[in-house]
Amino acid sequence: xxxxxxxxxxxxxxxxxxxxxxxxxxxxxxxxxxxxxxxxxxxxxxxxxxxxxxxxxxxxxxxxxxxxxxxxxxxxxxxxxxxxxxxxxxxxxxxxxxxxxxxxxxxxxxxxxxxxxxxxxxxxxxxxxxxxxxxxxxxxxxxxxxxxxxxxxxxxxxxxxxxxxxxxxxxxxxxxxxxxxxxxxxxxxxxxxxxxxxxxxxxxxxxxxxxxxxxxxxxxxxxxxxxxxxxxxxxxxxxxxxxxxxxxxxxxxxxxxxxxxxxxxxxxxxxxxxxxxxxxxxxxxxxxxxxxxxxxxxxxxxxxxxxxxxxxxxxxxxxxxxxxxxxxxxxxxxxxxxxxxxxxxxxxxxxxxxxxxxxxxxxxxxxxxxxxxxxxxxxxxxxxxxxxxxxxxxxxxxxxxxxxxxxxxxxxxxxxxxxxxxxxxxxxxxxxxxxxxxxxxxxxxxxxxxxxxxxxxxxxxxxxxxxxxxxxx
RNA sequence: CGCGGGGUAGAGCAGUUGGCAGCUCGCCAGGCCCAUAACCUGGAGGUCACCGGUUCAAAUCCGGUCCCCGCAACCA
Numbered sequence: 243x244x245x246x247x248x249x250x251x252x253x254x255x256x257x258x259x260x261x262x263x264x265x266x267x268x269x270x271x272x273x274x275x276x277x278x279x280x281x282x283x284x285x286x287x288x289x290x291x292x293x294x295x296x297x298x299x300x301x302x303x304x305x306x307x308x309x310x311x312x313x314x315x316x317x318x319x320x321x322x323x324x325x326x327x328x329x330x331x332x333x334x335x336x337x338x339x340x341x342x343x344x345x346x347x348x349x350x351x352x353x354x355x356x357x358x359x360x361x362x363x364x365x366x367x368x369x370x371x372x373x374x375x376x377x378x379x380x381x382x383x384x385x386x387x388x389x390x391x392x393x394x395x396x397x398x399x400x401x402x403x404x405x406x407x408x409x410x411x412x413x414x415x416x417x418x419x420x421x422x423x424x425x426x427x428x429x430x431x432x433x434x435x436x437x438x439x440x441x442x443x444x445x446x447x448x449x450x451x452x453x454x455x456x457x458x459x460x461x462x463x464x465x466x467x468x469x470x471x472x473x474x475x476x477x478x479x480x481x482x483x484x485x486x487x488x489x490x491x492x493x494x495x496x497x498x499x500x501x502x503x504x505x506x507x508x509x510x511x512x513x514x515x516x517x518x519x520x521x522x523x524x525x526x527x528x529x530x531x532x533x534x535x536x537x538x539x540x541x542x543x544x545x546x547x548x549x550x551x552x553x554x555x556x557x558x559x560x561x562x563x564x565x566x567x568x569x570x571x572x573x574x575x576x577x578x579x580x581x582x583x584x585x586x587x588x589x590x591x592x593x594x595x596x597x598x599x600x601x602x603x604x605x606x607x608x609x610x611x612x613x614x615x616x617x618x619x620x621x622x623x624x625x626x627x628x629x630x631x632x633x634x635x636x637x638x639x640x641x642x643x644x645x646x647x648x649x650x651x652x653x654x655x656x657x658x659x660x661x662x663x664x665x666x667x668x669x670x671x672x673x674x675x676x677x678x679x680x681x682x683x684x685x686x687x688x689x690x691x692x693x694x695x696x697x698x699x700x701x702x703x704x705x706x707x708x709x710x711x712x713x714x715x
Numbered sequence: 716c717g718c719g720g721g722g723u724a725g726a727g728c729a730g731u732u733g734g735c736a737g738c739u740c741g742c743c744a745g746g747c748c749c750a751u752a753a754c755c756u757g758g759a760g761g762u763c764a765c766c767g768g769u770u771c772a773a774a775u776c777c778g779g780u781c782c783c784c785g786c787a788a789c790c791a
Contacts, residue, residue, distance in 0.1 A: 597754075599750095601753080602750085651754085653750090654756090659748080
């Protein structure tokens, strides 16, 4: 029986446009999913959209639209990403899906039955100027930075709370017993420290009168679930929880990919929630760093936003996948610029891989040579597999490019274009073409179309040079 | 003394069982001419933030200083 592998991204908020950071997240998940499939594993790859909450509700109100209809329209922008980035996900969940809503409610019931949900009064700081609730971290000197002359109102509200505080020791134990539960290690360390400092219960509901756009709470008409409480449940509702237990158990626990802004939610809160309903914890959580542009956070006001669609226009789907997968997302925030990406595209893809395929296939065509395609390079394969397993596609790419570079070097030294004897030419070109084929195989999870094209070129009976893979920019 | 990360060639980075300081891009010179003005070779360029300590030997270990960046909870 083949191994089961479940991987999921986080669910982006539906009202925003697809962000480059999410593109990175989902491409990385996609590459790992494709890799596992190529290894023969049975893979389930989940993504989707988070569709509840105040922001979405307000936006729909602004537009005078029915909220569900607003979501139905906006989800199209997210569906588009599948083709644009050539994603291979098996499931696209929407938190407004009927099944998901029922799952979230069942999750609530069980957590409640186990004594981890309770009601309490709590104080909200409210800025009349903004007409918004303010958290302490938003305040400057105890005042709203936008309206420093107004006093904040304190409103008492009764909400449901989740007993997060009870899970401190269990979470610490989880981290202690699973040294790579959160990858990279620095993030595990970060969350460990956070949990060690002590946990406070958090509110998981909102008054329906103020914000009706949420999952209804079982046995309470006055409140709805706070958006992320329901959203997190998607990771298990997507694989059949709670009604299809067999399916659920066959896939869970799974691997999660998230941005560093999600470290707490995924590796602490969500894990505590799973404990609260008696489900196993996640298998592993990969935390990506952020992508910055010109050293700054991308923001509309700075005008330095790079959208995935712009990248695709310029570099193509595989070019975009390559550039993003070349980043080391486990280090500091990664800075990208158009100039830098142009340079890398030209160096690695146009001058590197593309040019190499062109020169080799051209020589094979001119001399009418076909090659034995049964090629192996175990050493390279092992190194690449190891890195992909560690979620280090950037390192895997480095190993592959070392080999490609070597191919260029051998060509220059042996100068097969000067040779007259076809056998001698073949002796030079065949091993090179075979190495390229091995690389193509290994590149399949990273650049699926390009890998297929390269395979087509060199496995043909009559090899033809064909179109260039990556024209220079 | 809140928590965490970082400061290595012009740029981006790698480099912990301590042992002549590396990679990619860019730059300069040469080679090659099959290929996408592509490819190959060589070179210039760094007192590894600073100060002190341990050691035969420190980018790497220890102590201190300066600077930068995240987070500080319900911002899903």
